[in-house]
Amino acid sequence: MKSTSIKDIAKIAGVSVATVSYVLNKKEGQKISEATKARILQIAKDINYQPNKAAKGLKTSKSKLLGLVVADISNEFYSTLARKIENEALKLGYSLIIGSSDENAEKFQMLVELFSQQQVDGLIIAPVAGSEKCLNDLVTKEYPVVMVDRFIEEVKIPAIVINNKEISKKATQKLIEKNFDTLVYIGYKTSLAHLLDRERGFDEAVSNAENHSRTEKLLVGLKGISEEIQDGLQVLLGSKPKNTALYFSSNKLAVSGLKYLLQNDIKVPQDVSVLAFDETEAYSLFPTKITFLQQPLDEMAEKAVEVLDALIGQYQADGTMTILSSELIEGESIK
Amino acid sequence: MKSTSIKDIAKIAGVSVATVSYVLNKKEGQKISEATKARILQIAKDINYQPNKAAKGLKTSKSKLLGLVVADISNEFYSTLARKIENEALKLGYSLIIGSSDENAEKFQMLVELFSQQQVDGLIIAPVAGSEKCLNDLVTKEYPVVMVDRFIEEVKIPAIVINNKEISKKATQKLIEKNFDTLVYIGYKTSLAHLLDRERGFDEAVSNAENHSRTEKLLVGLKGISEEIQDGLQVLLGSKPKNTALYFSSNKLAVSGLKYLLQNDIKVPQDVSVLAFDETEAYSLFPTKITFLQQPLDEMAEKAVEVLDALIGQYQADGTMTILSSELIEGESIK
DNA sequence: CTGAAAGCGCTTACAG
DNA sequence: CTGAAAGCGCTTACAG
Numbered sequence: 062m063k064s065t066s067i068k069d070i071a072k073i074a075g076v077s078v079a080t081v082s083y084v085l086n087k088k089e090g091q092k093i094s095e096a097t098k099a100r101i102l103q104i105a106k107d108i109n110y111q112p113n114k115a116a117k118g119l120k121t122s123k124s125k126l127l128g129l130v131v132a133d134i135s136n137e138f139y140s141t142l143a144r145k146i147e148n149e150a151l152k153l154g155y156s157l158i159i160g161s162s163d164e165n166a167e168k169f170q171m172l173v174e175l176f177s178q179q180q181v182d183g184l185i186i187a188p189v190a191g192s193e194k195c196l197n198d199l200v201t202k203e204y205p206v207v208m209v210d211r212f213i214e215e216v217k218i219p220a221i222v223i224n225n226k227e228i229s230k231k232a233t234q235k236l237i238e239k240n241f242d243t244l245v246y247i248g249y250k251t252s253l254a255h256l257l258d259r260e261r262g263f264d265e266a267v268s269n270a271e272n273h274s275r276t277e278k279l280l281v282g283l284k285g286i287s288e289e290i291q292d293g294l295q296v297l298l299g300s301k302p303k304n305t306a307l308y309f310s311s312n313k314l315a316v317s318g319l320k321y322l323l324q325n326d327i328k329v330p331q332d333v334s335v336l337a338f339d340e341t342e343a344y345s346l347f348p349t350k351i352t353f354l355q356q357p358l359d360e361m362a363e364k365a366v367e368v369l370d371a372l373i374g375q376y377q378a379d380g381t382m383t384i385l386s387s388e389l390i391e392g393e394s395i396k
Numbered sequence: 397m398k399s400t401s402i403k404d405i406a407k408i409a410g411v412s413v414a415t416v417s418y419v420l421n422k423k424e425g426q427k428i429s430e431a432t433k434a435r436i437l438q439i440a441k442d443i444n445y446q447p448n449k450a451a452k453g454l455k456t457s458k459s460k461l462l463g464l465v466v467a468d469i470s471n472e473f474y475s476t477l478a479r480k481i482e483n484e485a486l487k488l489g490y491s492l493i494i495g496s497s498d499e500n501a502e503k504f505q506m507l508v509e510l511f512s513q514q515q516v517d518g519l520i521i522a523p524v525a526g527s528e529k530c531l532n533d534l535v536t537k538e539y540p541v542v543m544v545d546r547f548i549e550e551v552k553i554p555a556i557v558i559n560n561k562e563i564s565k566k567a568t569q570k571l572i573e574k575n576f577d578t579l580v581y582i583g584y585k586t587s588l589a590h591l592l593d594r595e596r597g598f599d600e601a602v603s604n605a606e607n608h609s610r611t612e613k614l615l616v617g618l619k620g621i622s623e624e625i626q627d628g629l630q631v632l633l634g635s636k637p638k639n640t641a642l643y644f645s646s647n648k649l650a651v652s653g654l655k656y657l658l659q660n661d662i663k664v665p666q667d668v669s670v671l672a673f674d675e676t677e678a679y680s681l682f683p684t685k686i687t688f689l690q691q692p693l694d695e696m697a698e699k700a701v702e703v704l705d706a707l708i709g710q711y712q713a714d715g716t717m718t719i720l721s722s723e724l725i726e727g728e729s730i731k
Numbered sequence: 732c733t734g735a736a737a738g739c740g741c742t743t744a745c746a747g
Numbered sequence: 748c749t750g751a752a753a754g755c756g757c758t759t760a761c762a763g
Contacts, residue, residue: 064537066740077750082742092748109533115450115459115515116740119755124450126514133479140475144468147496156510159494161482175491179461180450198444202399320680343678345655401756412734417758427732451756454739
C-alpha cells in the first residue's frame with residue numbers, strides 16, 4: 062500500500078516539490094506558468110494523487126478532523142444528531158471521529174485524550190458526570206470544544222442545548238390543566254444538569270398549580286433502565302390505574318414504559334395519559350399517537366459545528382449557552 | 397492551543413529526543429538507566445504530554461485510525477453495528493472515522509478518498525451500488541478493506557455477511573407451511589446482492605413449495621420508503637385482507653408497513669401475518685410480538701475488525717466471504 | 732548508557 | 748517564473 066507523494070509528481074513534471082505544492086493548493090501570488098500548472102494537475106490526476114493530510118497537518122496544525130464524543134452512538138438520539146453533525150462538518154471539509162463514553166468519566170477522558178492525540182481540530186462533546194476536571198484542562202489548553210445536548214456548569218465552554226426546564230414546565234402545565242388525580246414524573250437519578258432541569262420544570266409547574274394532583278416520581282439509573290421502569294410502574298400503577306398521567310423525560314424511558322403499558326394491557330389515553338421527552342421512530346408503532354417534546358436536532362448540529370468552526374478559527378474562552386427551543390408535538394396520548 | 401512535544405521533555409530532562417522517544421515507546425534493546433527512564437516518565441506526566449499521532453504516523457505509516465463507511469449512521473442497523481465496531485476497534489487501539497454514503501456512489505467514493513487522505517490504516521465499508529470501480533482501485537493499491545453487511549461480487553475484498561438467501565428461504569418455508577392464500581414479499585428495487593439474495597431465497601422457497609399460494613411482490617426504492625409502502629399495501633391488501641402473510645425484508649420496511657397496518661386497524665396476526673428481516677427497538681411498541689430474523693451483529697463487528705486488523709498487519713488480496721448465521725426469533729406475528 | 736542525523740510528506744518565507 | 752531549504756513532531760539505524 063504505497064501511495065504517491067508530491068515528490069513523485071515533481072519528478073515526473075520536472076519541477077520542484079514547492080511548485081507542485083503551490084499549484085495543488087492554488088496559491089496565488091506565485092507566478093507559475095499556465096502550462097506548468099496544467100501539466101502538474103494532469104499528472105496528479107493520472108497517478109490519482111491523494112494528499113497526505115497528516116503530513117499537511119503537521120505543518121499547518123490543521124487536521125480537518127473533528128472529534129464527537131457522545132454517550133452511546135447506538136442510541137437513536139445521538140446517532141440522529143451525529144448524522145446531522147456529519148453533514149455539517151463535511152460541508153466545511155471536516156471528517157468526524159466518533160466515540161461513545163457510556164456515561165463513564167474515565168472512558169470519556171480516554172476518548173478526549175485519544176482524539177486530541179489524533180490532532181482533531183476541535184471536539185463536540187456530550188459531557189458526562191464527573192468530567193469537570195477533564196473539561197477544565199481543555200479550557201486551560203485553549204482547546205476548541207463545544208458541548209451539545211448537555212452542559213456542565215461553570216466551565217467556560219460554549220454549549221448548544223435546549224430550553225429543558227422551560228419546555229418541561231410548560232408541558233407539565235398542560236398536564237395539570239387536565240386535572241389528573243396523579244402525575245408521575247419518570248426520570249433519572251443523575252447529576253446531569255439538563256436532566257435535572259427537566260425535573261425542575263416539572264417541580265415548578267406542580268408547585269405553582271392551583272389544583273393539587275398527587276405527584277409521584279420514578280427515578281432510575283442512567284443505564285439498565287428497562288426492568289427498573291417496569292417494576293416501578295407496576296408499583297405505581299397497580300392493576301387499575303385511573304386518571305393518571307405519565308411524563309417520561311427521555312425517549313429511552315418512554316419506550317420502556319410504553320412497553321410495560323402494552324404488555325399489561327393498559328390503554329393510552331383511556332387508562333393513563335402519556336407525555337414523552339424526545340422523539341423516536343418507535344412511537345410510530347405504538348397504537349396511540351404519542352404526544353412528545355421534539356428537540357431541534359438540525360439546529361443543534363448546525364450551531365454546534367458553526368460555533369466550533371469559529372472557535373477553531375480564533376480561540377477565545379467562552380461559556381456562552383445557546384438555548385434552542387423545543388416544541389410540543391401533539392399526539393393523542395393525553396386524554 | 398499549543399501542545400507539548402517530545403522536544404520539551406528532552407529539554408527539561410536534559411537528554412536527547414531520541415532517548416525520550418525510546419522511553420515513551422518502551423523500546424527494549426536500548427539500555428537506558430532506570431533513573432533516566434523514571435525522570436522522563438515523570439516529566440511526561442507532569443506536563444501532560446500527548447503524543448502527536450499524525451507525526452508518529454508519518455514515520456511509521458500507522459495512523460491507528462479506521463474508516464467506517466455505512467449507508468447512514470442514523471439508521472438503527474448501522475448505528476448498532478458501528479457501536480460494536482467502535483468497541484472492537486478501541487480494544488486494538490484504533491479510533492473510528494465514520495461517514496454516511498446515502499447509497500450514493502459518488503459520495504461513497506468521496507468518503508473513501510477523504511478517509512484515505514486522513515491516512516486511515518484500513519476501511520470497513522458497506523458498499524453501495526456502482527462502487528465496483530472504486531473498490532477495485534482500492535484492491536490495486538492494496539488498501540486494507542473489508543466489506544460488512546453487503547458485498548460486491550467479483551471484487552477481491554473480504555466480506556463479512558450473513559446467510560441472506562438461506563435464512564430467507566427457510567423463513568419463507570415457515571410461511572408456506574401455514575398455507576396462506578397470499579404471500580407478499582416486500583423488498584427493494586436494487587442491484588445490491590445481499591438484498592437480491594433475500595428475494596431469491598423467497599423465490600426459491602415458493603417455487604419449491606407443493607401447495608401454491610398466490611405470491612405478490614412490493615418493491616420500493618432504497619430511499620423514501622414510507623409512502624411507497626403505504627400505497628403499495630393499500631393496493632395489495634384492500635380493505636379486508638384475509639389469510640395473508642407479509643414478509644418485510646428489512647426493519648425499515650417493516651416499520652413502514654406495520655405503521656400502515658396500525659393506522660388501518662388491520663390486526664396482526666388475525667388479519668395478516670408478519671415476518672420481518674432485522675431487529676429494531678420499535679417492534680417492542682407494536683401490540684404484537686414480531687417474528688423476525690436477527691443478524692449476529694456482535695460477531696459481524698468482531699470479525700470485521702479482526703479480519704481488517706490482520707490485513708493491516710499483512711496485506712493479501714483476498715475475496716473470502718465470511719458467512720454468519722442469522723436466526724429466526726419467534727414472536728406472535730405469524731398465525 | 733546516550734546522541735546526532737536522516738527522513739516521513741508536506742508548506743512557505745525567501746532568494747534569485 | 749521556479750527552486751533550495753527549513754521545519755512540523757516523531758522514529759530508528761547507526762555511531763560512540
